[in-house]
Amino acid sequence: MKRSIGITINGEVYEETVDQRLLLVDFIREVAGLTGTHVGCSVEGRCGACTVVLNGKAVKACLLLAVQADGASVLTIEGLARDDALHPIQDGFWEKHGLQCGFCTPGLLMALYEFLQNPKHSDEEIRTAMSGVICRCTGYVHIVEAVKHAIATVEALSPQERKEWFNE
Amino acid sequence: MYPRAIENYFAPTDVAEVLTLLQQHGEQAKLLAGGQSLMPLMKLRLAEPQTIIDLNQVAALDDIREENGRLHIGALARHADVATHPLILQSYPLLADAARNIGDPQIRNRGTIAGSLVHADPSADYPPAVMALDGQLVVAKADGGTRTVALDDFLAGPLMSDIGEDELVTRIEIPVPAARSGGAYAKHSQVAGDFAIISVAAHITLDPSGICQQASIVVGGVMPKPGRAGQAAGLLQGKALDAPLLTQAGEAAAEEVETEDDVRASAAYRSQLIRVTVPEVVRQASTRAGE
Structure with missing residues (x-):
């Protein structure tokens, strides 16, 4: 029923004995106390608010058991900014007003994290990359603008800077 | 909505181990691949497995290659990998089209080809594509045997497929298409x-x-x-x-x-x-x- 696991989240190891049915999103929120990862639809993994980066890939944390992430590395919204500096993707949303209520924003940023590492993208590709997170406020236009802003920022980074921002 | 309590969770690392676990727990067990259909079903309590056999640690179950005139796609190949694999884009663009149409990027990062075919949703993207290519499934049995079955015959109806409690789909095989x-x-x-x-x-x-x-x-x-x-x-x-x-x-x-x-x-x-x-x-x- 219970199992001892360790998950590295934003570079810090969290060890806990958990119910085997515990969802990864609840490990992140309840065990690690990182409540920036949100729970929206809570059933079928449709809304994407719980998206995190697991071993480099964007996944919905409500569709994984925490025990499946034993030994894995997870990046959440709390791991994006460095000291006082916003991550380029956060900065894009700040500059272009890519959010209203903000509930979907953490999931959206984590869904775009992998995508932005190779920033040459068409408008169509931007929209596809966003398609796994539902926003009920913005109508998405400002989000697309925010992603374009972030792409421009990432493209202007030196290789070293890029590595720093995308080194989980 | 939350899954029922899970009595046993196993994360085997090779196919032989999976088959042994299936023999021991078959009736109460569910194989967990990408989980993009099974986890929602578990949350809705439409599936209430006591035992989960997680396939994600099984080595070498996700490779994609041509061998003896057939394309082999490992059971655990993710939709994102099929959608972008150079060999598939070159010779089987129909499969890449189907993979690209499934769900969204996060789902494509987790979902697997064998998971989709075994789940047998009549509105899913892979089944018509794999059928059009005369695809077959290679199924390993707990008693050590294997069988090969055409997807046409494997799909039995809505969410029903011809998979036994002691069986594991190990790969999909598709004949290499003729020229032109x-x-x-x-x-x-x-x-x-x-x-x-x-x-x-x-x-x-x-x-x-x-x-x-x-x-x-x-x-x-x-x-x-x-x-x-x-x-x-x-x-x-x-x-x-x-x-x-x-x-x-x-x-x-x-x-x-x-x-x-x-x-x-x-x-x-x-x-x-x-x-x-x-x-x-x-x-x-x-x-x-x-x-």
């Missing part, structure tokens, strides 16, 4: 990433003068499982694929594939979508065959 072959897949859905209202997969082989030698057309989004439009495909054989013939094939497919009303669309709307989509998809397949 091409395929395409398209679907209609209410919103991006949703299941299909209808979808159409076509695979075409042309002779050097552009005459259709072989054609297969499969329609998804219909009950109880994707349906072959055999008469429509038959119309194409031995002919040049001009616009009037493609229109005729669309008419034939709409006539022969039975549609039903459901929450997504009416039967009549589905038939109309089949009528107009079959010519588009066959045209794209034949263009690719000629390239």
